[in-house]
Amino acid sequence: MSDLPVLYSFRRCPYAIRARMAICAAGVPVQLREVLLKDKPAALIEASAKATVPVLVLADGRVIDESLAVIDWALQQHDPEGWVDTTAETEALISQCDGSFKDWLDQYKYADRYPGQSPGYYREQAELFIAGLEQRLAQQQYLGGATATRADVAVFPFVRQFAGVDPGWWQGAPYPEVRRWLSDWLASQAFTRVMAKYPAWQPEGPGVLFPDSSGS
Numbered sequence: 412m413s414d415l416p417v418l419y420s421f422r423r424c425p426y427a428i429r430a431r432m433a434i435c436a437a438g439v440p441v442q443l444r445e446v447l448l449k450d451k452p453a454a455l456i457e458a459s460a461k462a463t464v465p466v467l468v469l470a471d472g473r474v475i476d477e478s479l480a481v482i483d484w485a486l487q488q489h490d491p492e493g494w495v496d497t498t499a500e501t502e503a504l505i506s507q508c509d510g511s512f513k514d515w516l517d518q519y520k521y522a523d524r525y526p527g528q529s530p531g532y533y534r535e536q537a538e539l540f541i542a543g544l545e546q547r548l549a550q551q552q553y554l555g556g557a558t559a560t561r562a563d564v565a566v567f568p569f570v571r572q573f574a575g576v577d578p579g580w581w582q583g584a585p586y587p588e589v590r591r592w593l594s595d596w597l598a599s600q601a602f603t604r605v606m607a608k609y610p611a612w613q614p615e616g617p618g619v620l621f622p623d624s625s626g627s
């Protein structure tokens with residue numbers, strides 16, 4: 412196991428979730444080190460000074476410290492689900508997710524830290540992105556078309572967070588197609604596997620084998 416690439420990860424982080432989804436789909440084994448963001452291990456900071464998760468350290472020492480690049484690395488090894496898809500349209504969608512949607516989502520989620528506007532205002536701004544997804548998903552099963560792709564995997568962890576801020580509101584919100592799409596991802600075997608709980612990695616400890624062998 413010590414020869415495997417090392418993945419620094421945090422269970423609930425949407426960026427880390429999308430990276431683990433791709434690693435799990437690709438079936439490329441890594442040594443997962445669960446990180447506490449409040450107490451980041453020195454080895455993570457040494458590997459990548461910005462010290463965000465996910466960070467993947469390859470056996471040859473190369474460091475990949477952007478979640479989308481981790482997804483691409485995993486799918487380049489193996490893409491049994493046919494998730495690779497980099498059309499300009501879905502790339503734009505992912506950029507919008509990681510850009511304006513993520514900003515509004517954070518303000519909605521932590522509205523008490525942004526007293527300038529009401530939570531409802533922040534939610535409405537974030538809904539602009541959700542409404543775009545709704546339109547798309549009313550016409551097709553997945554964001555990129557009839558089959559699941561990298562775009563779905565990249566975006567759903569953030570929509571999960573959005574839905575989780577006020578689940579009661581979400582259940583009645585005018586986005587039935589996004590609800591359907593999100594529930595399907597949350598009910599998937601892949602998601603259950605990537606959300607397995609691991610204790611925080613102890614420096615010099617072994618980490619855990621990921622994906623575990625139970626679902627393969």
Ligand SMILES: N[C@@H](CCC(=O)N[C@@H](CS)C(=O)NCC(=O)O)C(=O)O
Binds near residue numbers: 462
């Ligand atoms: N652009 C990065 C963003 C990663 C990121 O911001 N992750 C958050 C956790 S969800 C993080 O590590 N934040 C640093 C911190 O909380 O100290 C990526 O796509 O990997």
